[in-house]
Amino acid sequence: MKIDKFVIAIIITVIAAYIYPDLGKDESAQVLNTLSSIGISLIFFFYGLKLSPQQIKIGLKNWKLHVLIQATTFIVFPLIVLSAYPLITEDNKALWLAFMFLAALPSTVSSSVVMVSIAKGNIPAAIFNASISGLIGVILTPLWIGLFMTSTGTDYSLIEVYQKLLLEILAPVILGLLLRRFLGAFALKHSKKITLFDKSVILLIIYKSFSKSFLDRIFENLSPLKLLAVLAVAILIFWIVYFFIGFIAKRFHFSIEDRITAQFCGTKKSLVHGTVFSKILFQNASFLGIILLPIMMFHAFQIVAISVIAAKHGRRNL
Template sequence: MSPRRVRPDKFTLALLATVALASLLPCRDGTAQVFDAITDAAIALLFFLHGAKLPRAAIMQGLTHWRLHLTVFAGTFVLFPLLGLALRPLGQVLLTPELYLGVLFVCTLPSTVQSSIAFTSIAGGNVSAAVVSASMSNLIGIVLTPLLVGLLLASHGGGASWRGVLDIMLQLLLPFALGHAARRWIGGWVDRHKPLLGYTDQGTILLVVYTAFSAAVVGGLWRDTPVSALLATLAMCALLLALVMPTLSWAARRLGFSREDEITIVFCGSKKSMASGIPMAKILFAGQLGGLGALVLPLMIFHQLQLMVCAVVAQRYATRAAVTDDTLEAD
């Protein structure tokens, strides 16, 4: 794999620049309230467009390959949370309480869509199943992630509450449902402008990151968070991936899935969505904005790490398949 391939992408650089801006010029008082209102509107628009992008046929198709999708969902919503809980003793020693809760929050999130599909395609997996599984993961995650957050974080010292779960249902699920209902009228326009809508995703995330880190910096984030804890967060995110990806590969083989389906399970089941996660965090932890920066920091680290690791793994799958095909042709 070339050095160019593992460089941070433009969006990651934009995230880093946003964190730097919030650290140097955080918004305060009335300005922070204005940014907060703008961010709420952007989040509602984001999930409205996500609803409009999802074809109803994809939902129906999800029922036909149910074993694969259940395996992906088990990795996303069962294996990850269990590992997050199992790593609690290590997290309590190495991380600040907010960073550990951020790691646990990562474990509750749905899968990514675009990158899961892209890596599945590169590796030679079942792309159509990846499209359905990743899309369904995000749809189910709108409901299931807040419930997991309410169960896990609230019982382990987190600030999320069941009222926050209700808020996220209203502020995310309702716009999503309205967007899906409006697909018959705006679906064509949405499909023709997918690159533009991608900027909507990224712009919303940058807004949330700026407001979250502004509040965190004002509250003393960098003063109270040691460098050793940041490095430990990176190590714990790497450990999560190192545990999840081989486990999903092993499970797929034990369950008798084909090589193509195994690839889909590995990439869709091991990814976590920052596009969904940061807006959810903003709503679920609205009462403690001073700690929101530390809570979303593990997600930002995990996001970049999963892209780099999955890029390597996808290339290895593709190379292995090419060698196998050459061997068969030689025979």
């Protein structure tokens, strides 16, 4: 097993934020905030350039598969976390909200498609669901989080949130789609460089979020045991959803290719959208580092787990 380089980069970024948190305050914080906002818009502009209307049209045919994936992503995931709400104490509300944020996020695009390809699954359906999930998430993720933000003492206005999402995410995606016929080939040719740029912006947002949390001493009450508990809960949620999708897919008599696509796309949560949405939904909240903690742990585990499963499926004879 190779350790994902991006996961290592995330760990190094968090350590850097702990050792040198001062870059995340005062004027430096404003500079980082401006750079991350520009970076976010560029991420989704490139996303629009690579979004294929033809693949979306092809994918529309297999509607049962799409309903299962999107319902799992935006309904089953949140309901699992919501079921634990009555058990949450006042001290753990921020951590529970972090898991709710994880559960409400859309699926990741690139890794879902790559893993489905390795596992010999339904690639057009994977492209369709991974692409459409991000657009649905722009609408549904803020709605889910808005239900619980009043208890955190953070100002939360859906109108302001959607204005920022429109300006920083939807507008660049639409612009990318409009310019796709002119710049689409360029985006595909330089996809590796664009991916590197995307990851750099994510690392910048992670640094800014964690440096603020370290400066405000948010993690002082978070013991190593509690960190292990966060990882364990993230892993548990992953397997609950994975086996739930497998069970439903069998009941609907999905082919092995469709079942692979459903389980791979339906269990994924996007760290890109997580970092971007956290900046917009939670603004400069001091607990932003805690909000990103479950999605980072989930991201690391889902890469390892799905890689192993994909390799196993890929060895089968067609």
